[in-house]
Amino acid sequence: MADTERVPTVVVDGVHITYTVLDGRSGTRRVHAVKGVSFVAYRGEAIGLIGSNGSGKSTLLKAVAGLQPVERGQVYTQGQPSLLGVNAALMGDLTGERNVILGGLAMGMSRAEVRERYDDIVEFSGINEKDDAVSRPMRTYSSGMGARLRFAIAAAKSHDVLLIDEALATGDARFRRRSQRRIDELRAEAGTVFLVSHSNSTITETCERALWLEAGTLRMDGPAREVVAAYEEYTGAGKHPQT
């Protein structure tokens, strides 16, 4: 893409995020989760976020979504980003069907739009392949089924900025391929997609750019393959299979 066509969708400028946690005896303690992170994301980009457990990936996504206050620095976004997390608020006691309808309405679709896309959403999720799971309460789903339905609902709509936190990790190979295709389409519709994943192959297959966070600091920002290779060297993956 020529530089003149690059339209910024997310600007993160010197962001610091701190949690205050209750600490048994001594009162409160501060956890400095994100330390001076800066980057610019553009239309049409799919950006992977990688890094060790606790390195600040989910915290940064929440800040981009506007759900996490920043202590210092600024986050600018175009439009309202949508955060799709493993814990996204679907209702366990309601059936998959009701959740598709509520989820669609919550994303701003009309009833007619939800009705029109309902079959596609269920088909995309693949949850009804074996039995009529969509008529069961969501609490009876496996974590993979829940994650697939959440992704299918979110993907039914175009997003300026779609933030995906590990949602694809629990899907099987076929679902991952469908998801990757849908992410490509969302990018083609000029959206920006962020994807947090511990699966390095998911990152390189889905994203052309990656950010590597370690202990709250941005260690590397560049082409996904290069960033993943450096991260693998750091974690020793390849030499010792990762669990």
Ligand SMILES: Nc1ncnc2c1ncn2[C@@H]1O[C@H](COP(=O)(O)OP(=O)(O)OP(=O)(O)O)[C@@H](O)[C@H]1O
């Ligand atoms: N709600 C919270 N309250 C206090 N501390 C938190 C909270 N959420 C996260 N943290 C801390 O902030 C730091 C970053 O956590 P975060 O969940 O953003 O990391 P992550 O890179 O997404 O980790 P993982 O790969 O394990 O999902 C960690 O030290 C974590 O303990």
